[in-house]
Amino acid sequence: MNEVEEGSCAVVIVAAGSGQRLGFGVPKARVPLAGQPMLLLAIRGVIKTGVAAQICVAITADDPELAVICASGAHEALAAGILFSVVDGGAERSDSVAAALAVVAQGVETVMIHDAARPLTPSGVFHRVAGALRDGAKAVIPALAVVDTIKTVEPAQLPATGAGVEKVVGTPARQVLRAVQTPQGFKLATLRQAHAHALTLTPSELAAITDDAMMVEALGEEVFVVQGSTHSLKITSPTDLLLAEALLEGPLRPRWIEG
Numbered sequence: 001m002n003e004v005e006e007g008s009c010a011v012v013i014v015a016a017g018s019g020q021r022l023g024f025g026v027p028k029a030r031v032p033l034a035g036q037p038m039l040l041l042a043i044r045g046v047i048k049t050g051v052a053a054q055i056c057v058a059i060t061a062d063d064p065e066l067a068v069i070c071a072s073g074a075h076e077a078l079a080a081g082i083l084f085s086v087v088d089g090g091a092e093r094s095d096s097v098a099a100a101l102a103v104v105a106q107g108v109e110t111v112m113i114h115d116a117a118r119p120l121t122p123s124g125v126f127h128r129v130a131g132a133l134r135d136g137a138k139a140v141i142p143a144l145a146v147v148d149t150i151k152t153v154e155p156a157q158l159p160a161t162g163a164g165v166e167k168v169v170g171t172p173a174r175q176v177l178r179a180v181q182t183p184q185g186f187k188l189a190t191l192r193q194a195h196a197h198a199l200t201l202t203p204s205e206l207a208a209i210t211d212d213a214m215m216v217e218a219l220g221e222e223v224f225v226v227q228g229s230t231h232s233l234k235i236t237s238p239t240d241l242l243l244a245e246a247l248l249e250g251p252l253r254p255r256w257i258e259g
Helices: 038-049 064-079 093-101 123-134 188-198 203-207 212-218 238-249
Strands: 003-015 054-059 083-088 106-115 139-145 152-155 166-170 178-180 184-187 224-227
Touching: 003 038, 003 093, 003 123, 038 054, 038 064, 038 106, 038 123, 054 064, 054 093, 064 083, 083 093, 093 188, 093 212, 106 123, 106 188, 123 139, 123 184, 123 224, 139 212, 184 188, 184 212, 188 212
Parallel strands: 003 054, 003 106, 054 083, 139 224
Antiparallel strands: 106 184, 139 178, 139 184, 152 166
16 A cells, blocks of 8 residues: 555545536546646646645546546656545545545545536635644535525426426525535545445435535534635536636736635
8 A cells, every 4th residue: 555654635636527517528627727627727736735645536437538637647746746546436426535535545644525626726725624634623624605695495386487486485694604615624534434424324315415524514523614715616617617717817817816
């Protein structure tokens, strides 16, 4: 088994998404952003932070083009003294993370789970997550305050309007709501315990879990929140891609792109 310095951090980049909503006809991690594959930009972003002793990328299986992108990322990571691993992702996000956790190097104490679809996440977000883990948190997530009013709804009908109508059943106080981003940071032992516990859940219970932090919450562990970044947008639609391109290449780039 590979080894790194005791107490190190590994960063898992989940890059097995289909990217159908982007309309490129290729996995999301291969979609170009400012002339570079999104995955490569995400890898470079992690390298730049200096927090990782190991980077592990979970990619779509049997995709030679993604393998080539990972080879480029591995070259840059190894030049920075960072161990680099690649695993085949699964059908679900949790499967991809579990595959990555299986190859985490000896000596790793904390792990961050990051989305390849957030390639512009500033280094400061990684450092805030790492700082909370050093302070003793077992789980920590970056997030932003919600600025829109949020409603909870249920299906409804109006005679003349037809299908697709809903009605409001509640309005949670937005002061206590947060929009969650990545990287999500964990003590490695805690995250492994959470994934083991998830295997005992029913299919419906498991389907309700949308991120690793929810798995840890299911253990009864506290999850702490640090400040995220507006630049850490998740690129899932053509509009998101246009915004990311503008941030990277527009005339206001020096003002908008954080370090």
